[in-house]
Every structure is written in C-alpha cells, then in structure tokens.
Amino acid sequence: MHNPYRGRDARAFWKSAVAEHHLADMTDVWDPIALNPEDCIATAGSCFAQHIGHALAMRGAHFLDCEPPPPVFADAAEARRFGYGVFSCRYGNVYTARQMLQLAQEALGLRRPAEVVWEREGRFYDALRPAVDPAGHATPETVHLARRLHLGAVRTMLETMDVLVFTLGLTECWESLVDGTAYPTAPGTIAGSFDPAAHAFRNMRHGEVVADMTAFWALVKEINPGARMLLTVSPVPLMATASGGHVLPATVYSKSVLRAAAGDLAADLPDTTYFPSYEIIAGHPSRGLFFNPDLRTVNPMGVDLVMRHFFSGPLANVFAPPGHTAERAPEAICEEGRITETL
DSSP: OOOTTTTOOGGGSHIIIIITSOGGGOOOSSOOOOOOTTSEEEEEESTTHHHHHHHHHHTTOEEOOSSOOOTTSSSHHHHHHTTTTSSSSSOOOOOSHHHHHHHHHHHTTSOOOSOOEEEETTEEEETTSTTSSTTOBSSHHHHHHHHHHHHHHHHHHHHHOSEEEEEEOOSEEEEETTTOOEESSOTTTSSSOOOTTTEEEEEOOHHHHHHHHHHHHHHHHHHOTTOEEEEEEOOOOOSOOOSSSOHHHHHHHHHHHHHHHHHHHHHHSTTEEEOOHHHHHHSGGGTTTTBOTTSSSBOHHHHHHHHHHHTOTHHHHHHOOTTOOOOOOOOOOOGGGGTTTTO
16 A cells, blocks of 8 residues: 655654754744845735844845835934834734735725824824824824825835735724725724724634735736745734634634635745744744743744744855844834723
8 A cells, every 4th residue: 555645754744843853943844935135025914024024134135115214213213113114115014914905906096095094182193004103193184195105105115026025913903884994903092083883893704815815916916927925924912802702712713814814825826935933933832932921922032933944945045144143123013012002
C-alpha cells in the first residue's frame, strides 16, 4: 500500500515540526514571498501591520510613504501621534476588508460616503479616520480638504506599490444605514454620536470578507497589474464586542473567519501570499508567552519572533545585512484600544 504522507518534509508533521522543537527553534513556517530592496512596499490594516512595515524599513526595504508629515513637527514621534509614518498613507487603522475596499473605491472616484465629518466638543473629525487628528479641525470644510489630499495619496499608493502588506484585524464594525459605509470605530467613541436610526452593528461573515477583498484586489489590478499582496491576520484580541456575547468567543470567531478568508484569498487571488503571524503569536504552542499581562497586546519578544520568521530563507540575506541591528519598533497605534475611553 502507498501512504501519501510518506516522503513529505519534516515540517508537515506535528511531532517533527512542533513537538520536538523549542518554540524559538521552529523553522520553515512559511514560504517567503519574493522581495528585493527595490520593491515599493506599502502597508495597511490593523495595528499589527505597523510592526511589519517598521521592520521592513529598518532592514533597508523601500517602504512606501505617500503621505509624509509636513515640517511642523518636532520629530518623528510627534508626527506619529498625528498618523504620519504609521502606514503608507495617513488612513489610521483599516480593520476590515470592507474598509479597505471602500477606501480604494473612494480614492479612485467610484464612491462618495454620505457621512464624512463627525463632531466632538466643537471640533470636527474625519469619520473614516477619526484618530489621526487628535485635536480635530476647526471647521468641517478643513476636514473635507484634508480628506481630498489624503485620497490623492491613497490613489498614488495603489498605482505605484509593488507589494501591499495588509493585515486583517476585525470582522465586527459599525456601518452607515444610509449608504453602508464601514467605520473604523463606532460613532460616539472617539468622535461623533451614535444614532440607532443612522448606524448599525455588523459582524462580517467569511463570504463577505472574501468578496470584499476580491473586489478590492480586482480594482488594484486594473490600475496596477504587477502589484502583489501579502496577507496577514492580527493576533490581537478584540478590545470589546458588540455581538451581545462574551468577548472571548467573539474574538475566536472573528480571527477564525479572517484566517479562513486569508487562506482562501491566498489560494485564489493572483499574486497573493499569506504570512502566519497570527499562528506564531496566538497558536497554542506559544502558551500565551508573547502577550503582555493584558493578554491582548503583543510584547516585543513576540514581535521579534514574528520578524525572525518573516525574514527567513532568501529574505534573511536580502534584508538583514551582517552586523545590522534593527531599531526597536515604536509602540503600535491602535484606534480600537480607545473605544472604551468614554464608557
């Protein structure tokens, strides 16, 4: 009899790939995407995507920054507080596939959200990225102007990037009942006011995530046929759930849907690869070792291990020259972490 598992690599078997290795000694968890220092690499997604972008930049990759800060900030740390240098554009956290699709549609002139401006204490905020301006704007008109400039930067990114690193973060979101616009945070948390007649909770299902990312990638391919995409799933649990259930099963549901969707997308979409940062951090072989005491945020040791796996194989030689010591990544900016501030 022929056993179809005979002759497979050691990494295909739990005993030889996991059980007989210390967690820090596991290898070959993915087949690295082909990258070179000339590739223009863009990042978007949840807060965990920031770690990959920073690591790429520190190792000499061409990190695409299409919306650099104006020369009014004292240093890069101050600029980060206002959303500059966090991702390739100043869109803040793009937690859901629906957000990414709608952002691309808006940047390409294919949609126009009905509700763009939120107010709080006499200041005005961009409803689609409410945290990038901590002090808000003096008038709604300046919000619209800043958004037009931002959308131009997003279009430039979509047209010029060679690789997009996108981290899927959430399935839960709040949307407009007027036109279905998905917001990164609920109205009434960072800014705005919640109106049950105008806003509704939505928990995206697997098919919706796949459909949204497929539609997004089709738009990108129309204007940038050579673009490639690297998908990851954030290991960071939900800060809170609006599903009506306990936050633990709500988190497992969300991450399970996103992981399944990412696998299907990597299998079906052209030029798309999956990197298992979620499994490295949240998989049970880690025994929770890589989370801070809040059991939610990822500690530096976990980030370092993810980056070591990312820069493995041929990427180790391309992006980690001998003697180079990567600078410690700044703390990730996470808008979801602020949703309980006004409770």
